Amino acid sequence: MPDLEIKDLHVEVDKKPILNGIDLAVRSGEVHAIMGPNGSGKSTLALTIMGHPRYKVTRGTIHFDGRDILAMPVDERARAGLFLAFQYPAAIPGVSVANFLRTALNARRAERGTTAAAGERKNTDIPIPQFVKLLADKRKLLEIDESFITRSVNDGFSGGEKKRLEMLQMHMFGPKFAVLDETDSGLDIDALQVVARGIEALRAPDVGILLITHYERILRYVTPDYVHVLIEGRVVRTGGRELAAELEEKGYDFVREELYAGRA
């Protein structure tokens, strides 16, 4: 079972410590929500799991499926089954959504033997009819218009369109573990429901999901198994669905106050 295990994770960005000892274990089939105020380290955690080179791990480990992923470059993590839905996805002018998805799928399917000569590479590409069918099914699930896929990736997309494309990619690649970094931010209620449906549709006994959010709103549509509160680069509280409701009602200050009271 592919589990994600984070132990004593310390991360710096430009020499500044952001994460100060995170411990987190997400088992397959579980949905964990990470909540926290701005600057608490939520996005740092997401980008560190994926392997962004700006985020330096100074201490601690991340294991996925029993493998030390900190030793793997980002593309290898992706092919091992990790997926990150970006808070701010990059635009790629001149590359259509369809070509991007197909190129990525083919890269994920390619056999990367160390001994095979380049010329002997087997054609493992997804057959076009199969690709077209898969894309049509996923578009339908996420209510994405056909015209969307001939546009350049995120180029001139609205905030909501970008988040939908992140969801579409997640479903096209079928990851074993998905990290969603504030995918719910800035969405109107219709888009939020589509995103929530996308997350619920991914939910399966062999898939783990880490849902990073600033607001409780998405948790009305997606029921997490656990809620963690992140403050100043640490998980300060863990609870069930009810913790999110409590945060919504009282704000993050009550956790902060508890935290400082505990330290005093």
Add this chain to the structure above:
Amino acid sequence: MTVLAPTQPLVPLDRETVERLSVGRGEPDWLREHRLRALDRYERAEWPSGQEEEWRRFTLKDLPHARIADLIDTKHPPSEYGSVPLTASRHGLIFDRMLTVAKDQPELVKRWLPSDEGIRSHRPFRALADAAFAHGSTFLYVPAGLQVELPLEVHKRWTAGTEPIIFRTIIVAEANSTVTVVEELSSESGGPRLAVPALEVHAGPGARVRYVGIHRFAEDVWEIGQQNVISARDSFLSSFNVLVGSGRTKLGVQSDIRGDGAEVKLYGLVAAADSQRIDVNSLQIVDGKASQSDLLYLSALYDSAKAVYYGIIRVQPTSSGTGSYQECRNMLLSDKAGADPIPALEILTSDVARCGHGATAGAIDEEELFYVMSRGMPRLEAEQLLVRGFFNRVVAAIPEPQVRAKVLAALEPRIGRVAELEAAA
């Protein structure tokens, strides 16, 4: 009047060699005389000193030896493939080897063969091409009003050898005709070699002409090329240069608008690696009322490849309300790669609708790269995808899918296999 003493020609050429070349090819007398007049120009031509803006960054010091005499009875003529739609030929389309047309239609070739001195910076090479052009020369004539629907293609491939590659391509599109021409140039490697291609395109009044030149000579070739495109009133002329080959490439491009309402688009894609040097200089001469001239060159540079671009827009005093632009973007895929884009504007009238330039050179965007790699693509494939997207502004401007496919195939060694999905998507 002071006559400057000509510097020593970099390519030795004498009367006897020119005459033997012409006789050996079985040319008519008038063609030989044309060559000898060009030789006269060649002997008087002033070679670049290296101080000129166009030649400052491209030294001719190590130009490969070129023996024109080797072109006489060469054992290595290039293979050429071309196809002409039958119906078009019935309507007077001519698309053939220069010599064949010179023999069959001497009056036509006599009319279009003489060129002025060509691009100022390339005059010695212009005269060399006029005096010593040989195998691989092509003549295309599209009669007035003829619409050639399918692209005309010619593939010129030189087998291994050391004889120089010198040829002319002349494209004449008469009034209100339409044509697309694809010229593919390549050679097998086999020692240092000089290539001097000279292209002229004449777009008649109201004609629509598209030229696509795919240059992929072997890595030991020095290509010193030039292109003159001349636009009559109300014509539309687009030119695409895909520069992927040659260890050294120096291309001079000149567009000359000579009438009202003409539109010119000059596109270039440069994909260079290893220690390739690709140096392009351009001159866009804009004249007439409301004419438009736009240039867009995009370069992707790998390893220690270098690209230089020096371009001038000259808006003539006799013009009015014209629009022109010059844009050169460079993507650097290695710390050792470099690009030097130098734009210049000469606006000789106050009656201009638009005139400007944009030039950039920069490394690949790390955030874009991380995003693409996070989808499972290894670094190389991710870079290729980004370069492909970067090039798309030019590739997408080619309307015919089969021509786009040819351009992408030529770029494949650099940008990888392209998952074209337009039909399926």
